Amino acid sequence: MTPAELSIPATGRDLRLPFGVALAALACAAPLFLGNYPLHAIIIALIFLLPAHGLNLLLGYTGLLSLAQAAFFGIGAYTSALLAVHFGTPFYVNFLAAGVVAGAIALPLGIPALRLRATSFVMCTLGFVIIGQAIAKNWISLTRGDMGLAGIPKPYFALGPVSFTVSGTVGFYYLVLVIAAIATLAAYLIVRSPAGRNMIAIRENETLAESVGIPTWNYKLLVFMISAAFAGLGGSVYAHYLTVVSPLTFQMYYSTTMLIIVLGGGAGTISGVIFGSLLFVGLTEALRVAPELRMIAYGFCLLGLVFWFPSGFAPIIGRFWSFLERRK
Amino acid sequence: MTGLPILDISGLSKSYGAVRAVDGINLHVDRGEICGLIGPNGSGKSTFFDCVTGLAKPNAGAVKLDGQDITGWSLSDIAREGRMLRSFQKTVVFSALDVEENLVIAGQMFTFPGILSTFGVGSAARNRVAALRERARELIKIVGLWDVRSQAAGKLSGGQQKLIQFASMLMPEPKLILLDEPMAGINPKLIERVVESIRLANMSFGVSFLIIEHNIDVVTSLCTRVVVLDQGRKLAEGTPDDIVQNQAVREAYLGG
Ligand SMILES: Nc1ncnc2c1ncn2[C@@H]1O[C@H](COP(=O)(O)OP(=O)(O)OP(=O)(O)O)[C@@H](O)[C@H]1O
Numbered sequence A: 001m002t003p004a005e006l007s008i009p010a011t012g013r014d015l016r017l018p019f020g021v022a023l024a025a026l027a028c029a030a031p032l033f034l035g036n037y038p039l040h041a042i043i044i045a046l047i048f049l050l051p052a053h054g055l056n057l058l059l060g061y062t063g064l065l066s067l068a069q070a071a072f073f074g075i076g077a078y079t080s081a082l083l084a085v086h087f088g089t090p091f092y093v094n095f096l097a098a099g100v101v102a103g104a105i106a107l108p109l110g111i112p113a114l115r116l117r118a119t120s121f122v123m124c125t126l127g128f129v130i131i132g133q134a135i136a137k138n139w140i141s142l143t144r145g146d147m148g149l150a151g152i153p154k155p156y157f158a159l160g161p162v163s164f165t166v167s168g169t170v171g172f173y174y175l176v177l178v179i180a181a182i183a184t185l186a187a188y189l190i191v192r193s194p195a196g197r198n199m200i201a202i203r204e205n206e207t208l209a210e211s212v213g214i215p216t217w218n219y220k221l222l223v224f225m226i227s228a229a230f231a232g233l234g235g236s237v238y239a240h241y242l243t244v245v246s247p248l249t250f251q252m253y254y255s256t257t258m259l260i261i262v263l264g265g266g267a268g269t270i271s272g273v274i275f276g277s278l279l280f281v282g283l284t285e286a287l288r289v290a291p292e293l294r295m296i297a298y299g300f301c302l303l304g305l306v307f308w309f310p311s312g313f314a315p316i317i318g319r320f321w322s323f324l325e326r327r328k
Numbered sequence B: 001m002t003g004l005p006i007l008d009i010s011g012l013s014k015s016y017g018a019v020r021a022v023d024g025i026n027l028h029v030d031r032g033e034i035c036g037l038i039g040p041n042g043s044g045k046s047t048f049f050d051c052v053t054g055l056a057k058p059n060a061g062a063v064k065l066d067g068q069d070i071t072g073w074s075l076s077d078i079a080r081e082g083r084m085l086r087s088f089q090k091t092v093v094f095s096a097l098d099v100e101e102n103l104v105i106a107g108q109m110f111t112f113p114g115i116l117s118t119f120g121v122g123s124a125a126r127n128r129v130a131a132l133r134e135r136a137r138e139l140i141k142i143v144g145l146w147d148v149r150s151q152a153a154g155k156l157s158g159g160q161q162k163l164i165q166f167a168s169m170l171m172p173e174p175k176l177i178l179l180d181e182p183m184a185g186i187n188p189k190l191i192e193r194v195v196e197s198i199r200l201a202n203m204s205f206g207v208s209f210l211i212i213e214h215n216i217d218v219v220t221s222l223c224t225r226v227v228v229l230d231q232g233r234k235l236a237e238g239t240p241d242d243i244v245q246n247q248a249v250r251e252a253y254l255g256g
């Protein structure tokens, strides 16, 4: 469907299934041969994969550049934190609530923002992050301001008589792995559905899309909400992993990171985003690169991308892929 | 109902600043008719299409499609009904998608009952898309794009893209198609094919057409009635023969 996926030739053996199985097995076995710190890096990468999937639906498939992902990430984190701290609700309730709240808040924000033209829309979404941070800082009775909310419990499940808490890096790793897998499947199903095709149509040419009856505005709003929900879910997991949230959860830096994941991995491809989050978040986290240094590294990555790989790594993976398949 | 014109436009006007691009035009297209719309560059033909199809909002006038007043409807609202579709003067396709996908998209909104249902991933959605694909393939054969059906539309020639556009418009089985210069930039052999495709759609599928075209031979051979615009106003109307003989039209447009 996307250019990168189209470039995979139909001839030769389809390696996608065996490769997917191998990757899944590797992911499941990772705790056996990886220490806690690399696992932590992968956990962070998989958490950021959620908002990145959301941004990919918006930017990669629908063609809308948004910097608001960090705002919805923060909204999700705070939603989960407040529920967990004040009501002691189980993890899955906080998690789903974070997605629903972020998606719902995207509705009143999206309605005016999507009326704007491309560049103004980007500026507007940037504003959402700043406003989000300001609210987290100043609505002290709710958010405790700069002190943030601490003591968010580790993910706690209560299903009838059984209840358990996911603690420890390995436990959390498997939880995040399952969540990331489900999110990836969800993104894949959206992209493969007729709606996904309509989204691509909007990205390719909005007026033409309208002329074949696609209600472009409604789709853009819907995808904006879906992408916000993805970000909210990611924020929830983040809050439960770090056990603290603060106004710093609303950071432009996070929006930039998500943007780098999508653009660097390959906008408009699911596999590219997975690759991007492992490379740009997992690797920098694993190498313990300081945030300031990371910003600089991202800057260079962006420059490199713009000049040498304008469509991200996905086409390169695609070419490598077809090379493998032809060899068989 | 059958006596009613499929498209009935009265007093349509549109100004861009001081330019009266379309100035009080009355025009109708009868059922099953192929009607021509000609006139010099800048006479307001494309603007007229824009106002009729909801891409631009007319300043005055009424548009009736199939007896229903659709004035002020948006482009996608009108298109989603699948009764009247249009092409654009500047050829546009979904470049990154292949020919077949282009056609499937063009038929999608008529197959799914609502936006949310388009997210459907069940077998119902799959069957609907399979049916669309089937129809897309038939139309691809009709317009002669079978050999390039799985190539990215953006990589094809301008003429081939025009054919994609034309085939796309047949996907939802419309009653009326508005074509904006379908022959511009197409080689003579391909022109024959487009003319034939239009005839076929008209005869077999009962589609009515309103066609903007500068190629006067095509207009005279295809159309039963021709309307001439000049500076936003209707200059003349009649059979192709009348129009070719008309002194005012010769002076303003045809030359000689
Ligand atoms: N979006 C717009 N903004 C401003 N002026 C416009 C716009 N669209 C059309 N016009 C003006 O309206 C007039 C009619 O233009 P239009 O494109 O309808 O002519 P046309 O008959 O289709 O010409 P052609 O045969 O060259 O395609 C022109 O003077 C043009 O400059």
Ligand SMILES: [Mg+2]
Pocket (backbone or CB within 6 Å): B045, B046, B047, B089, B180
């Ligand atoms: Mg024109």
